[in-house]
Amino acid sequence: MNNKMTNFPEVGWVEERFQVQVLNDDVCEFEWTMQSGGSVPVHLHKDSDEYFKVLEGEVTFKVNGKTIIGKPGFEITIPKMALHSVSNKSSERIKCKVVYSPVADQGKFFQILFFLSEKNPNYKNAMFKAMYISNQMKFREFSTLQGGTKIFMNFIFAFFKVFAPIMGWNKLLEEYQLKIIH
Numbered sequence: 001m002n003n004k005m006t007n008f009p010e011v012g013w014v015e016e017r018f019q020v021q022v023l024n025d026d027v028c029e030f031e032w033t034m035q036s037g038g039s040v041p042v043h044l045h046k047d048s049d050e051y052f053k054v055l056e057g058e059v060t061f062k063v064n065g066k067t068i069i070g071k072p073g074f075e076i077t078i079p080k081m082a083l084h085s086v087s088n089k090s091s092e093r094i095k096c097k098v099v100y101s102p103v104a105d106q107g108k109f110f111q112i113l114f115f116l117s118e119k120n121p122n123y124k125n126a127m128f129k130a131m132y133i134s135n136q137m138k139f140r141e142f143s144t145l146q147g148g149t150k151i152f153m154n155f156i157f158a159f160f161k162v163f164a165p166i167m168g169w170n171k172l173l174e175e176y177q178l179k180i181i182h
Helices: 106-119 126-136 147-163 169-181
Strands: 011-013 016-023 028-034 039-044 049-056 059-063 066-070 075-078 084-087 094-101
Touching: 011 106, 011 126, 016 106, 028 106, 049 059, 059 075, 106 126, 106 169, 126 147, 126 169
Parallel strands: none
Antiparallel strands: 011 016, 016 028, 028 094, 039 084, 049 075, 049 094, 059 066, 059 084
């Protein structure tokens, strides 16, 4: 990956924001915030452990069916292949330090988000564009969704396959491919 950037733009969507701090071939570390009521659906990571340290607020983790409440200072490492979800059931924003290790393709996904942010920091659908570009480039899926969310996302990807070229997303894909070659 050999990322030359040292000052990463904040990226995100809807209730979530990501401020990457370290991104290299070994680790992807970022501060992650989620607004009240936000959640990440049940998923697993095939290639990476995911470490959380709660910095602000009260975070609800569900790991392999067990609910765990984390307050500031709480740390947890979720091993690869463990089903988990994360939510903010409080009335305040939550903030965590998150580390993926080994990095797998999370770093490549963030690099796509940085590219999109550079093109237009106000993209409302940057996360979907990044998913499309990542999928087209055959990057490894780093979060494997489960249940109804997986079915919904499969529908979304089928939609992208048809409509993304019409919406000009293939041009973004080509621009990104050229950027990473140089």
